[in-house]
Amino acid sequence: MFFTYIKDFFNDMRIELKSERTVESYRESLNSFRKYLSEQHSKNVDSITVDFVSDRIIRNYIGWVAEQNSVGTRNIRLAAIKAYVKYAASKNIDLVPLQINIATLKHKTIHPKRNNWLNKEQILLILEQPKPTKTGVRDRFVMLFLFSTGARLNEMIAVKVKDVIIDGKYPYVRITGKGNKPRSVPINEETVRHFRRYAKIYHPESDRSVYMFYTVRKGEKREMSPDNVARFLRQYSKSGQAECPEIPDNTHPHLFRKSRSMHMYQAGMPLEMLSQFLGHDDPLTTLVYARADNEMKRKAIEKVAAVTGAISPDAEETVWVDNEDMIKRLLGLS
Numbered sequence: 001m002f003f004t005y006i007k008d009f010f011n012d013m014r015i016e017l018k019s020e021r022t023v024e025s026y027r028e029s030l031n032s033f034r035k036y037l038s039e040q041h042s043k044n045v046d047s048i049t050v051d052f053v054s055d056r057i058i059r060n061y062i063g064w065v066a067e068q069n070s071v072g073t074r075n076i077r078l079a080a081i082k083a084y085v086k087y088a089a090s091k092n093i094d095l096v097p098l099q100i101n102i103a104t105l106k107h108k109t110i111h112p113k114r115n116n117w118l119n120k121e122q123i124l125l126i127l128e129q130p131k132p133t134k135t136g137v138r139d140r141f142v143m144l145f146l147f148s149t150g151a152r153l154n155e156m157i158a159v160k161v162k163d164v165i166i167d168g169k170y171p172y173v174r175i176t177g178k179g180n181k182p183r184s185v186p187i188n189e190e191t192v193r194h195f196r197r198y199a200k201i202y203h204p205e206s207d208r209s210v211y212m213f214y215t216v217r218k219g220e221k222r223e224m225s226p227d228n229v230a231r232f233l234r235q236y237s238k239s240g241q242a243e244c245p246e247i248p249d250n251t252h253p254h255l256f257r258k259s260r261s262m263h264m265y266q267a268g269m270p271l272e273m274l275s276q277f278l279g280h281d282d283p284l285t286t287l288v289y290a291r292a293d294n295e296m297k298r299k300a301i302e303k304v305a306a307v308t309g310a311i312s313p314d315a316e317e318t319v320w321v322d323n324e325d326m327i328k329r330l331l332g333l334s
Helices: 002-015 020-041 055-068 071-089 093-102 120-127 134-149 153-157 189-202 226-240 253-266 271-278 283-292 294-308 322-331
Strands: 172-176 182-186 214-217 220-223
Touching: 002 020, 002 071, 020 055, 020 071, 055 071, 055 093, 071 093, 120 134, 120 226, 120 253, 134 153, 134 172, 134 189, 134 226, 134 253, 153 172, 153 226, 153 253, 182 271, 226 253, 253 271, 271 283
Parallel strands: none
Antiparallel strands: 172 182, 214 220
């Protein structure tokens, strides 16, 4: 069967320290391919053989994905299939031709959206929305933590109380990023002040090994759900629209990370340092900020004009039967 090597593939990803989020993303993508073969070719998982999956079928599937999803989703589905076929080909030589053939399938470039971040006034307005209640204190600190540290949502949820170091001269937070790579992120006095207030209410005990952010379910403290954070962030963003209609409807946790990054870049932080702050594996990922800000370009042009005495009018850039389920579980697809 084509999917025979799924479990070993995912185990190999974990050995290579790929994050669980990446593993689940690849599992979802390979399940999407399986569903496509089931719906479009009437193939159950046990009849999807190595001989059946061809270069043409994969190309048709990627085209089908592109018609119904974003460029980003298309790229993720393609990356998962390429990675799995490459791994399977190392186990089964019959798959080597398929690996070679799909290697020519290119990933599409995702162009940055202009102004895909919140400005300082919009961030402050959203932070002002929670009411002065116990839940409001929590929600405000969650949003402030996301913004001030620039952490990914899953990184923030994994933080424990002991990871916040505020006793020294320079307070900071220990964050575990992709591939279990640690990084230290400095925090300012305002964030420390909100942390003390939050910890006094939610962590009065001395145990610092517990999750910083949690929900209580059946009497147990468990790490906070990402959906919960996304829900109240949308709520506060919507209420903030009454004063600032420019706050986008789709405000989400990652937008806080993007906004923090853009603010620091605008303030002059070098891209190399910004890459370290964000925990990017590839510093080139950070270059999106260098291409995105026309306001900085405009100011640079004005500075040049002050010297040269002229500004060119073109200078600013317009810039996946019961048996089926059993086989899926055995293969590792569910």
